[in-house]
Amino acid sequence: MSDLIVVGFDRPDEATAALTECKKLEKEYLLDLEDAVVVVRGPDGKLHLQQSVNLEKVGASYGLFSGGFWGALVGLLCLNPLAGFVAGSIVGAGAGAIAGKMSDYGIDDNFIKSLGGTIPPNTSALFVLVRKSQPDKVLTDLAQFKGHARVLQTSLSPADEGKLRAALGQMAAPAA
Template sequence: MSDLIVLGFDHIDDAAKVLTECRALQKEYLLDMEDAVVVTRDANGKTHLHQSVNLEKAGASWGLFSGGFWGAVVGLLCLNPLAGFVIGSAVGAGAGALAGKMSDYGIDDGFITKLGDTIPPNTSALFVLVRKSQPDKVLADLQQFKGHARILQTSLSPEAEAKLKAALGDTSAATTPAA
């Protein structure tokens, strides 16, 4: 089962910095993230979601490839494989992008948006869905951000949450476990 951790930051670019560090930990096989989303809120109060997995782009790429292939096959039957390839690629890319835009992966976008709307303007938050980790090594590495992050929400056990708070220097009130 994955654990959800939501961290809030006082600066708009801090969440992206921590996500970069989490990706480095993932390359070292110390952290296995299922999904991660950076939420920023600009000076006007508008919330922006920056997904780590761009499903629209992935869908368009797959649609381009599969549409091109099937278009060329049908084009061969009609004695015009180039036209079939071009038309199939265009239709496939469009359909794949639409399918990617309509799908949701990992953390629910509605939950992210609702919680993201509660952060103050000119701040950011990092939503991380963790499959597994090496907690002691990850917490030691995240201590470089001590005093910059606060826990907004988590599904961690109380003991694990206390360790995370200690590593981050979070002195905020107790958080509510995620549903």
């Protein structure tokens, strides 16, 4: 089962830096991310979401290849495979992009927007869905953000949440 961790940062660029660090840890097989989203709240209060997985591009790519294949196959039956390939690719890419835009993977977008709306202007937050990790090594690495980050929400056990808060320089969970 995956764990959701949401960490708020004092500056707009810090959540992106933390995600870059998480991606580095993932390459070292210390962290396995299912999904990650950076939320930046600009000085005007507007939310900007940066998804780690662009489903629109993935859908368009899949649709392009799938549509091209089927279009060429149908075109071959009609003695014009090139026209079938082109038409199938165009239709497939468009349909794939629409399907990708309408789908939601990982962390629920409505949850991201509602919690992201609570962070102050000119700050950021990192939402990560973690499949598994090496907690001791990850917490040691994330200690570089100590004093600049605060845990906003987690689905971790109280003991693990306490370790994360300690690594980020927080003493205890805020009272509800």
